[in-house]
Amino acid sequence: DAKTTQPPSMDCAEGRAANLPCNHSTISGNEYVYWYRQIHSQGPQYIIHGLKNNETNEMASLIITEDRKSSTLILPHATLRDTAVYYCIVRERNAGGTSYGKLTFGQGTILTVHP
Amino acid sequence: NAGVMQNPRHLVRRRGQEARLRCSPMKGHSHVYWYRQLPEEGLKFMVYLQKENIIDESGMPKERFSAEFPKEGPSILRIQQVVRGDSAAYFCASSPRTGGAETQYFGPGTRLLVL
Numbered sequence: 001d002a003k004t005t006q007p008p009s010m011d012c013a014e015g016r017a018a019n020l021p022c023n024h025s026t027i028s029g030n031e032y033v034y035w036y037r038q039i040h041s042q043g044p045q046y047i048i049h050g051l052k053n054n055e056t057n058e059m060a061s062l063i064i065t066e067d068r069k070s071s072t073l074i075l076p077h078a079t080l081r082d083t084a085v086y087y088c089i090v091r092e093r094n095a096g097g098t099s100y101g102k103l104t105f106g107q108g109t110i111l112t113v114h115p
Numbered sequence: 116n117a118g119v120m121q122n123p124r125h126l127v128r129r130r131g132q133e134a135r136l137r138c139s140p141m142k143g144h145s146h147v148y149w150y151r152q153l154p155e156e157g158l159k160f161m162v163y164l165q166k167e168n169i170i171d172e173s174g175m176p177k178e179r180f181s182a183e184f185p186k187e188g189p190s191i192l193r194i195q196q197v198v199r200g201d202s203a204a205y206f207c208a209s210s211p212r213t214g215g216a217e218t219q220y221f222g223p224g225t226r227l228l229v230l
Contacts, residue, residue: 034218043119043206043221044158101171102148102160103208103219 002106003027003090009110012082018075020109022088025069032091033064034103035073037084044087044105047073078113085110117142119209119222127228128197136192136225140209146170147190148208148219149182158206164190197229 005023012018024033034049048055048062050071055062061074075082087108091100120139128134140147149161163171164184175182179197184190194201204226208219 036221038158041152041204041224043223044208046218046220049218100217101163102174103150103158104160105150105158107157 002104003031003092004088004106006086006088006106006109008107009112012075012078012111012113014080014113014115015077018073018078018082018111018113020073020075020086020088020111021070022073023070024088024090027068027090028092029068032100033062033068033071034089034091035060035062036087036089036103036105037082038087038108039081039084047086049091078111080113080115083111083113119207119220121205121207121222121225123225124223125226125228127230129230130198131196134194134197134201134227134229136194136205136207136227138190138192138207138209138222140190140207141211141220144209144211144220146210146212146217147184148210149190149192150206150208150221152204152206152224154203161192194227197227199229202227202229 032049032051035047036044038044048060050062064071085108087105089103122137147164150158152158160174162175162182179195181193204224206224208221210217210219
């Protein structure tokens with residue numbers, strides 16, 4: 001089961017910042033937070049990931065709380081093409097604890113960007 | 116650098132036939148993951164492979180499904196004696212290695228329809 005909780009849907013006006021929350025209260029110290037999105041049944045697209053520190057790349061920013069129990073993905077200037085399902089994923093170590101393997105997807109947040 | 120490639124993009128099979136789905140990872144990537152997305156559902160992990168090794172097959176159905184990633188050539192997901200419930204989108208992802216939390220990059224998927 002996914003270790004994250006996300007709101008099922010959100011709306012955002014084009015050009016405004018989209019702030020997508022994610023709760024992961026049972027995250028362990030060596031588990032990463034990953035964000036992917038899926039646009040209309042295409043293959044999931046990697047957005048960003050982080051462990052403890054806030055991260056920023058050309059697509060988005062990731063803000064992780066100090067206790068690591070929640071995070072927020074920020075799309076600074078949403079466009080219509082950002083309409084998608086956004087998945088927040090806690091990347092767990094595999095059963096042997098030696099590496100990271102599968103991604104466990106939850107239901108995600110359907111973000112709708114409107115004109 | 117070409118992304119993850121999957122073929123065919125669409126596959127139609129009749130009940131009882133075999134389906135073979137191929138995945139070519141990104142250049143330099145030696146780890147492959149297969150995921151399945153049933154209609155109106157989230158993505159579910161199936162299997163994780165390295166070259167010539169199955170690392171984690173905890174998500175694979177016990178019967179009819181198999182996967183391989185040979186030393187040369189693409190990874191193959193094979194479904195024998197397909198049934199209508201196998202109709203889904205099958206996504207492959209690849210990563211360069213798993214020591215740290217290496218990012219998985221997804222292909223466009225294969226849509227399997229079983230008649």
